[in-house]
Amino acid sequence: MSNEEVVQTQAAKGWRLWLVFIALVLISGVIVAKMVSLYTAEQAFLQKQGDARSLRTRLTPAHRGLITDRHGDPLAVSAPVATIWADPKETDLQNSNLPQLARLLSLNPQSLLNSLKENPSRRFMYLKRQVTPELAEHVNDLNIRGIHVDQTFRRFYPTGEVSTHLVGFTNVDGKGQEGFELAFDEMLHGEPGRALVLQDRKGRTIKHLKSLQEADPGEDLALSIDLRLQYLAYRELKDAVQTHKADSASAVILDARTGEVLALVNQPSYNPNDRRNLNPNGLRNRAVTDIFEPGSTMKPITVAAALMSGDYQFEDVIDTSPGYIRVRGSSIRDHRNYGELDMTGIITKSSNVGVVKLALSMESDAVRNLMFNMGLGQPTNTGFPGERSGVLPFLSERQEVERATLSYGYGLSVTPLQLAQSYIPFANRGVKLPISLYKLDEKPKGERVMPAEVATQVLGMMETVVTPIGTAKQAAVTGYRVGGKTGTAHKAVAGGYAEDAYASVFAGIAPISDPRIVMVVMVDNPKGQEYYGGAVAAPVFSRVMGGVLRLMNIPPDNWEEASMQVASK
Incomplete structure (x- = not known):
């Protein structure tokens, strides 16, 4: 290789070395510049991106x-x-x-x-x-x-x-x-x-x-309920349903002075903590959502309407012979011929004929208006989902059969809670109170729906119902004066009423001397030998009411009976 070729080769090598050196310098510069950028201009962005992946x-x-x-x-x-x-x-x-x-x-x-x-x-x-x-x-x-x-x-x-x-x-x-x-x-x-x-x-x-x-x-x-009373009512109601093989049942306990619901129970029920085998039939709060014809529990209201009309007095006597009455071709009967009955006797014996005669002799809307004023045919406004208002029809003067049946509890429908509210005026000297499912801090303002004298008179009539001569002697509570009214209504079916299906009801108040508690028991379609309200619902009332009065420390007002009970033992 000539000297000239050697020189050219060395020059080429030097140029390539410089080229590599310059490239390395440029790459290093880019890296340094990027590092400076990452720590300055892009630091906030990178921090945000990092936090997004960890924060x-x-x-x-x-x-x-x-x-x-x-x-x-x-x-x-x-x-x-x-x-x-x-x-x-x-x-x-x-x-x-x-x-x-x-x-x-x-x-x-x-x-x-x-x-x-x-x-x-x-x-x-x-x-x-x-x-x-x-x-x-x-x-x-x-x-x-x-x-x-x-x-x-x-x-x-x-x-x-x-x-x-x-x-x-x-x-x-x-x-x-x-x-x-x-x-x-x-x-x-x-x-x-x-x-x-x-x-x-x-x-x-x-x-x-x-x-x-x-x-x-x-x-x-x-809520307004007292859990002690809730347990008591639930236990007794469940036992009654099982004993009488009933389809369902409800019980409501109200404070007669405030309108608060102290207990409200239904059967069938369900366990909300384990709903794997939940039967939809047990979901309904029947005391608020299910309606029924209340039967003879309406008779005290009819008698009260008669006393309020001014046409009748407490001592007046009604001839119920011969034990039935014909109204536009329809026969309305008593259990037997009670003959002449005063106002108290009509309630004591639960005479259909007696209340029909009273109702038909008054203004056509007298009974219906009092029922409405006492809370029937309108919602109780508790705020509970699915609450029913029941049915309370307007009746003309010519609808004599309907007016007659309304007087003893047919042709209208109520919920157990409505029925309980309608009895508050009897316990509260004629003043109706709004119903509350929430605990109240003060007594609500009531509405007078009947004179205090009439309410007191009818309350005294209802006390005779639980005596041996009345229809609900099994509703009696030892040591206390109690009153109420039975109801045994045939259940409505397609085309009329069932012959062997009943709603057995008892609505009561205690103690009579100073009313504190209103209670309604409704047993739907009991299938045993007993189906009357006095035999099915009244015993439940007695057991529950007795416990309620004791748990609330309400003193007995019938010391004579209590003493006789102790002596007999």
């Missing part, structure tokens, strides 16, 4: 408000539970703890794996809801990427089926479905809070940074 705003559940009885005893509470869910897109399907997770959640391991594989693009899938906090801790300990645990609450009902028709229940999402859980859902559920948390690469919360908004718990709701 999360999570909802914190709000504690649902308590539902309690009038004394603060819980009827519905919220207990802490957890929800287990998966992010299929992020879940580590190769994790060896997946079978253990399936066993903890009572799932089939292969089914769990298949569900995760079949939804690779989903970001959320429930695995198990409302699990115990202890089980949630075990799930967290498995350390599986893509499996998450959220804290929440589950509704629990300490009284079970005893108060469920009033309280109702929530669904798995904590939304009210029945009863006051539904009616006051917005008030009870509260507002969830928000918290900023730091998560690891597996989506698990590793640090609570700060609260952005505190959870606002739901408001508590105090």
Whole structure:
């Protein structure tokens, strides 16, 4: 190789070295410039992007408000539970703890794996809801990427089926479905809070940074019921349904001085804590939603209307002979010929003929108007979902048969709660009170619907019903003066009335000397040998009312009877 060629080769090598050097310098400059940019101009952007992958705003559940009885005893509470869910897109399907997770959640391991594989693009899938906090801790300990645990609450009902028709229940999402859980859902559920948390690469919360908004718990709701009386009434009503093989039954206990509902029970019922085998037939709050013809429990109202008309006095006598009466070709009968009966006797013997004669001799709307004024044919405005207003027809003067049957409780329909409200004026010296299912801080303003003298007179008439000569001697309560009225109404069917299906009713008040309690018992279609209200509903009234008076420390007002009972023992 000549000297000239050697020089050219060396020059080429030097040029290439400089080219490489310059390239390296440029690359280094770009790297340095990028590093400077990352730490200056782009630092905020990168910090934001990093936080977006580790910082999360999570909802914190709000504690649902308590539902309690009038004394603060819980009827519905919220207990802490957890929800287990998966992010299929992020879940580590190769994790060896997946079978253990399936066993903890009572799932089939292969089914769990298949569900995760079949939804690779989903970001959320429930695995198990409302699990115990202890089980949630075990799930967290498995350390599986893509499996998450959220804290929440589950509704629990300490009284079970005893108060469920009033309280109702929530669904798995904590939304009210029945009863006051539904009616006051917005008030009870509260507002969830928000918290900023730091998560690891597996989506698990590793640090609570700060609260952005505190959870606002739901408001508590105090009902008017007394849980002691609720248990007592429920036990006796359930026993009566089983004894008489009845289709259903309801019982209502009211405070005669305030209109508060102290107990309200129904059969059949259900356990809101375990609804796996729930029978829809047990869901209805029959005391508020089911209507029936009240039968002879309306006779005191008819007698009161007669006394208020001015055409009749307390001592007047009505001839009920020969034990029946013809009204436009229809026969209305008594159980037997009672002959001449005064006003008290009409109630004592439950004379159909007596009240029909009274009703037809008055203005055509006299009885109907008093029934309406006492709360029948209109809602009780309790706020309970599905409340019925019953039926109270307008009758013309020419509708004599309908006016006659209305006087002894046919041709209209009521709920057990309405019937109980209509008896408040007899216990409250003629003043009707609004019904309340919530605990009241003060006595409500009432409305006078009859003179105090008339209310007192009719109340005294009803006391004779529970004596040996009346139709409900089994309603008597030892040591107390009580009064009321039986009702035994044929059930309406297509084309008329069933011959062997009845609604057995007793509506009563105690103690007569200073009325405190109004109670109604309705047993639907008892199938045993006994079906009269005095034989089916009255004994339930007696047992429950006796317990109520003692639990409320209401002193006896019939010391003579109580002394005779003690002496006989």
